Amino acid sequence: MTSRTYPSADASPATKSPNTHLNLDVWPKASSPLAQDPETEARIEAILSRMSAEQKVGQILQADIASITPEEVHKYHIGSVLNGGNSSPGGKMRAAPSEWLALADAFWEASMQPDGPQIPVMWGTDAVHGHNNLTGATIFPHNINLGATRDANLVERIGSATALEVRATGMDWTFAPTLAVTRDDRWGRSYESYSESPDLVADLGAAMVRGLQGRPNTPTFLDADHVIATAKHFIGDGGTQDGRDQGETIATEEELRDVHAAGYYRAIGEGILSIMASFSSWKGQKMHGHKGFLTHLLKEHWEFDGLVVGDWNGHGQIPGTSTTNCPDALNAGLDMYMAPDSWKGLYTSLLSQLQEGTICQDRLDDAVRRVLRLKVRARLFTQPKPSERQHAGDYHLIGCQRHRDLAAEAARKSAVLLKNANRSLPLSPRQNILVAGKAADDLGILCGGWTLSWQGEGVRKADYPHAETLLQGIKRVAEADGGNVEYAPDGIYQSTPDVAIYVFGEKPYAEFRGDLTTLDFKPGNRTDLQAIRRLKEAGIPVITIFLSGRPLWVNPELNKSDAFIAAFLPGSQSGAIADLLFRQENATADLDFTGMLPFSWPEHADQYLLNQGDTDYQPLFPYGFRLSLQDTCTLGQLHENSLATEPDHGTIFDHGAPQGSWEILLTDPSGHATWKGRSLVSPAAEIHAQPADLGQQENAIRVGWARTNTATLTFLHPPLDMTREANADFYLKLVLANLPDDINGTQMSVISGSGRIRMGDLLCMYRQEETDLTLTITIPLKKFASAGADLTSVKGIEFWNPGSGQIVISHIGISTL
Incomplete structure (x- = not known):
């Protein structure tokens, strides 16, 4: 190409630039x-x-x-x-x-x-x-x-x-x-x-x-x-x-x-x-x-x-x-x-x-x-x-068969077999097969972020009618050869299966909302591991499919799995992975796993900087690792020593507990008390809290007030910068029990570097979605800023009630709609 000179702004006396010299x-x-x-x-x-x-x-x-x-x-x-x-x-x-x-x-x-x-x-x-x-x-x-x-x-x-x-x-x-x-x-x-x-x-x-x-x-x-x-x-x-x-x-x-x-x-x-x-x-x-x-x-x-x-x-x-x-x-x-x-x-x-x-x-x-x-x-x-x-x-052209076939090819070619003890795979399709794990039939988890919305939240199967989830793919393959498939998201089956296929993984996320502090998968909340363990203890072979946007530390799940597949984020034609799992009696030849790890897989949850060529390179699975169905990999017993972790501030309260560094305080004029998941009364008995059920056992908190304006329920955190979330149209989302008479009069404030900013009555808040069981309120973070809150230093949210009302909260988080 002809050498060119490009205009510079250096001639402008108003320009002030740091040293940007490169060699x-x-x-x-x-x-x-x-x-x-x-x-x-x-x-x-x-x-x-x-x-x-x-x-x-x-x-x-x-x-x-x-x-x-x-x-x-x-x-x-x-x-x-x-x-x-x-x-x-x-x-x-x-x-x-x-x-x-x-x-x-x-x-x-x-x-x-x-x-x-x-x-x-x-x-x-x-x-x-x-x-x-x-x-x-x-x-x-x-x-x-x-x-x-x-x-x-x-x-x-x-x-x-x-x-x-x-x-x-x-x-x-x-x-x-x-x-x-x-x-x-x-x-x-x-x-x-x-x-x-x-x-x-x-x-x-x-x-x-x-x-x-x-x-x-x-x-x-x-x-x-x-x-x-x-x-x-x-x-x-x-x-x-x-x-x-x-x-x-x-x-x-x-x-x-x-x-x-x-x-x-x-x-x-x-x-x-x-x-x-x-x-x-x-x-x-x-x-x-x-x-x-x-x-x-x-x-x-x-x-x-x-x-x-x-x-x-x-x-x-x-x-x-x-x-x-x-x-x-x-x-x-x-x-x-x-x-x-x-x-x-x-x-x-x-x-x-x-x-x-x-x-x-x-x-x-x-x-x-x-x-x-x-x-x-x-x-x-x-x-x-x-x-x-x-x-x-x-x-x-949109979602046409030719493009779906291409997506299915990519899903199959990208699945990486990490473990296949005693050649557990391929499976005979003529069995009683249990499919477990919510992710097996959840398009949002299968596709990941940047799907329909920025964060990939709220995706429904109806949004992509030509999609095939893993559950649908397993049914397609197994039932075509006379097998029987039962789906139980929680792993609790009706009839004893010959084999279980358990699918689990990360919830969708994008950009900074997916940043982690540890590679430990869901530390402190290994409900999927508990389900896998129950199946193993019942003598059922377990084939595990893990969905994630990166390699993560899952040693406990690997230990309890007979076969383990890293499927990453396979997309709308995820069901094609089922073609790799079974001996298909009507097929001319069985398909095989060809996927190779594009990232090194950690043996320890703190192996954050783990890349081929490092001087101290000791992964569990190295870059490029792969197994085929002709290989056997038992791994032996892996250590299960993880690390303490700090989840990001996207979820404030869920599963009946504050998340990460969030804590819950009950405060009245006599002081405050910190909620630890059990029944609690504030020092002057003006506010009380106890675990509650809202769709699941003890997945919520019930808070009641005496007749006072001075008792508060506060979700507190070290100062957080939420300006990016506000700029990206994030919302504070509250999921409450649908108790409108009791909720009536409950007020909310935001605590930030600019002090305590009152937002008003919960029932007069912005967007509400109501079911027989729940009331969901979503408030744009931009509204906090317009009310005067300093979003560079958000410290908490606070609720109080001037009467004797109560609220039941099952979820508080920062998310898109």
Whole structure:
């Protein structure tokens, strides 16, 4: 490629940047196969020369569809929209494909009004394992599964299938693939990584780019069958300290080069058109404001002439800035701000900063030039409105049989057999088979985060009618050969089975909500282990299937299992794993396990940094471990010494107990008492609490008040920063017994750094859902902030009742709807 020089903001006296120097001499060159076309560049310059400052600033902003209207896209000349993980047309999480396409038309038509520059708007979406925000779509296994397949051809085909389903709803751009190389498996985004191996991440990331965009310099590149891909998150997101999402990357410059940059060399070589900046930092400097990486390395040294896009309000994390006031990111080399709900304030401040000289005109023009180049290369200027493009409205592509078969292939190829004592597998299908564990028939757990919503919560089988859960797959295979299948989620069977298949795993999560402090699976709450143990004590062989977004310490469960399968997050066609479990008498040949561990598996719960090549590398199962059905692995008796742990603050109260560091206090004028799960009265007997049943035994707390305004029930925690949760539209969710007469008058406050903020009567709160048994109240965290609470220092929530009322609480948590 021709050497290019990119504008710098250093000439601006208002720019203040930390030392972002890199030793570029030690970084190899990257090379894109996409040459700049003189005719295209001339067209870009012609458009740029006619644009006003307002139009240019609008083009470098990306707004969330929940925070902008088509009319505003036109008025502010917005360059791009996105649907965040919880955004959908009209706020309808289960909106039909036709509603997505109609909204795509509305935004496009707004951008092409004759009284504006007529630059088509782009729509970006997080299609990270299929078109996963859309009901009925094919939900492919997550990247961790694809890493277990070691099959680049399969990954490329998945990328192509995803692109077609995205095209059917009129969108142009996906924020995939993730090229993170996870170093600490406690990281909540570990399942978005293909592997701990930089080479495997590079191979599969390149394959996904080819599948999504097509092969560069061929007629198929970004044709009607393909979409714009995004390599993310640049750079070092998988190496943050203690596995904390968005934290400080602990690595030398050489480690960044050799480990964390591996996928980007290859992605650029495949013609990637956009790269997303990371939330993380290096040497104290946030990547959204790191000129050394965004400009000097990426644009100058690697000669990347595509678009550098931000992550969700990530620019606002640069010290000294805010989400609505951040020239630093543009000056550092960011080309498009992902400003979901902050775009309007940012628009105003950027215009002012341009006039003041804080932002130089050349840097703004370079960013706009990159936006225009991306749109030209993606053929957006020559396309009609989304509904008139090829494949738009071809809803038969969404969840079609060909894509489901592909997802089933990936689910089978990614299942890793870790133990097969006495060749317990394959099973005869002509048996009485018990399937146990809620996860066997729970699509949310089988698919994981980024499924229908950001966190993957609340997924129903009806959302993906063509899906096949593990339970359905086992029934399909076993019953076809005369077997009998009984399903008992709790493992308590009606008739004695010949064999039990127990399925369990992590609940869905995404990003920082999935960060852990230990690799111990569900410490202190091993209900699945208890069920497995009961089955073993009854003399029943147990085949265990474990669902997780990362390797976890499950030694006790491994000890009690005759066979153990790590299935990770196999997606909507999880039932295909059943084809590996049985000898199928009508099949020409039995399928076999081929999946290989993409991550090292811990022997101890504190083996957080466990990666091949480490000097002290002693995993339970090494990177690349696999068994076939011809192998036998008994493991012997594993130690069961775990560690104390600290669950995150997503759950405050559940299963009849406060979670993590949360504690419950009963307080009156005479002092306070701490609730330990038994009947308790406050010092002056003005408030009392006792365990209660609400659907399950002692899974709730019953609290009653005497006639006083001074007695309180308080859920207390060391100060927590919940600003990110509030920005991401999280809610405080309370599940109460439906006792409206008794609840009447109960008040709630939030305790934070700004003091005690009264929120009002519970029965006058925001959203309520009622059943005969429960009353669920959800309160947006943003309401706490608007009422005056300091969300950077949330310390607790408090309840009181001026009368003699009572409440029964079964759950309090921070979650999406």
